[in-house]
């Protein structure tokens with residue numbers, strides 16, 4: 001049995017071994033004997049139909065499970081060599097044998113199922129055989145599969161090759177198409193560069209080549225990309241356009257600005273030219289005239305030259321030609337010279353005509369200028385008239401105030417009438433009260449008299465009683481005596497006694513009625529007195545009731561009245577402000593000092609300053625035989641009283657109570673009356689005292705609605721040093737910024753006194769006057785050597801609304817401006833004078849800057865201007881009183897002062913600003 005197995009295994013081994021060896025031999029022989037593709041082409045086929053190469057490949061494929069794709073470089077011929085391989089191997093014979101065995105086994109199974117069981121299946125040889133057969137079957141199946149796979153691979157290769165070929169052809173055609181399309185793109189680009197060009201890709205073209213549709217699509221995409229780029233470029237272009245437009249606009253604006261500047265410059269040049277021509281006309285001949293003269297003179301000389309040359313020519317022509325050539329040459333040069341001269345003559349003539357035209361033009365311009373001047377004069381005249389008509393305007397404004405509010409006025413008059421009625425009733429009640437009181441007093445007196453009378457009566461009665469009793473006692477005694485005597489004496493005597501007794505009895509009976517009447521009188525009087533106190537009390541109560549009722553009625557009516565009054569006050573304030581603004585927030589008044597005896601040092605001094613009684617705003621100064629007219633806001637004639645001057649300033653003082661900053665200062669040469677105007681004397685007080693008086697009277701008027709606090713301080717600036725005029729120590733003071741953050745100035749250490757009454761202020765003013773530095777100069781016996789400032793602050797609180805106002809009134813008496821040589825100042829006085837003049841100069845600079853509306857106003861250049869900063873600048877009200885002397889000896893100073901005043905006149909401070917605080921907010 002074992003021997004059989006061994007034999008079988010051997011058979012199989014030899015069969016497989018042989019097949020394997022053949023395969024290996026084939027492979028080795030092919031690799032050694034048939035090198036390269038040539039041998040492959042010509043190589044004979046083996047028994048099994050496999051070429052050596054194929055086998056090698058198959059081996060490789062077997063060893064490498066992954067069948068990598070053939071390289072593209074593989075030749076097409078190689079691929080074509082692959083053919084179908086027939087499946088006729090020794091294994092096939094074995095397989096047929098195996099199939100037969102299987103069939104046998106199947107029949108055996110059938111036999112088993114039919115019950116004919118044999119013990120063949122149990123034989124180990126049959127099992128091994130069946131195993132071997134299964135293995136062989138699997139192997140053959142594997143080989144078949146391998147063959148199939150090889151076939152597929154070959155087919156695949158073939159397809160791939162075919163595909164590659166197709167691809168090649170396609171690539172070539174694509175390249176061709178690409179070239180075509182490139183040309184199309186170029187044309188497209190050209191088309192794109194030209195806007196609105198229709199797309200060169202027509203539908204027909206797209207559809208014409210279905211194979212190149214993808215390429216066309218790509219092209220279309222690129223076209224879209226290009227279009228996108230084009231739109232982007234267009235956007236950029238638009239942006240550039242807009243930038244360009246912006247630049248254009250900017251350029252245009254700049255051109256306009258330049259044009260404007262040029263226009264301005266032209267107008268400026270024209271003005272200059274006009275000014276120049278004016279100056280020329282003022283000095284005499286114009287430049288053009290002078291040039292005309294010069295040119296005509298030159299012309300003349302040229303003409304003379306010409307005539308001389310012509311004469312020379314004639315002479316030369318007369319001379320026989322000796323050296324003719326020389327002469328000809330000379331002649332020619334002369335001719336050319338003549339020609340030149342003629343040309344220049346012509347030019348000159350042209351210039352002359354041009355200049356004549358110019359002179360004509362300048363003449364015309366002069367005429368224009370003259371006309372303009374006339375117009376200006378007319379305008380000035382009109383302005384003057386307007387200024388003159390201001391006063392009626394002011395009146396008109398006040399009238400219009402009344403006209404504008406007729407309803408209010410009606411109401412007011414009604415209210416006033418009611419008020420009057422009520423006050424009349426109140427007064428009648430008062431009178432009644434008074435009358436009652438008088439009656440009470442009289443009845444008191446009467447009762448007192450009665451009591452006195454009663455006492456006298458009582459005294460008399462008691463006396464009479466005593467007398468009566470005494471008489472009765474006497475009579476009783478006499479009666480007893482008589483009885484005794486009757487007993488003893490005659491009947492005659494008894495009769496006498498009886499008569500006496502009867503008369504006494506009569507007297508006694510006569511006595512009781514008076515006594516009774518007196519008694520009744522007394523009792524009635526007593527009852528009257530008792531009743532009178534009751535009556536008096538009830539009458540008083542009645543009167544009180546009536547009075548309280550009247551008062552209630554009054555207060556009811558008063559509420560309305562108060563409201564109306566408030567409105568009226570506000571309206572008045574408004575119109576007052578308008579009035580002040582109409583007059584100007586900076587006003588210049590001029591006061592001419594009357595000629596006093598002590599001023600006339602020299603004999604025969606004439607008066608050179610005259611005022612016009614018909615025009616209150618002009619004054620004429622006669623200087624060097626010429627009269628100069630000065631126009632100011634108001635001119636006071638020399639006889640003007642202090643009251644008259646104050647009346648002009650009064651509205652501004654009222655403004656201060658309403659919360660405005662007001663500055664009033666007197667300016668002028670030394671001795672011209674500044675101190676007189678500001679301070680005055682005890683008998684004839686000046687602005688300071690009158691202003692304070694007015695202030696307190698207004699405060700008194702408004703006490704029902706406003707409560708005010710008035711504080712006063714006074715300083716002097718002497719040699720640029722600040723001193724307190726209300727303090728005795730005379731310490732140097734400094735001006736600083738208030739640390740409260742308001743940015744306002746304050747003077748640390750300055751005495752500020754709260755003033756309660758006008759009497760109090762009088763004392764304060766007297767102290768300030770005493771402390772001020774004065775010295776006698778040649779110009780003034782008591783010349784003030786310092787600037788004195790009286791600063792009044794009025795803080796008001798509206799009792800109804802609680803709003804607060806802060807007004808300031810600065811009253812300044814400036815030190816006199818003076819000419820040092822004239823005032824005879826030396827040493828310390830000279831230094832004073834220089835300091836005074838310097839600070840006045842600083843004041844002038846401030847005024848000048850305000851007038852020119854400069855952004856920087858040089859307030860800090862002197863202590864005076866620094867201190868007056870908040871009352872001199874914008875939003876404040878200023879009055880300058882210019883004091884001038886009328887005497888000829890002071891004409892220089894008078895002219896200086898008036899010129900300065902006229903400059904101040906032209907300053908505009910703008911609308912005044914009220915300093916009011918409502919609920920902690922500032923206006």
Ligand SMILES: Nc1ncnc2c1ncn2[C@@H]1O[C@H](COP(=O)(O)OP(=O)(O)OP(=O)(O)O)[C@@H](O)[C@H]1O
Pocket residue numbers: 592593594596638668669670671672673674675676677780782783784785814815816817883
């Ligand atoms: N309108 C006037 N009526 C009467 N007297 C006047 C008038 N003006 C000035 N005076 C008198 O002239 C004198 C000089 O005046 P005042 O002292 O006021 O001049 P001033 O300008 O203040 O001088 P200074 O600058 O030197 O102080 C004083 O005696 C004054 O009484």
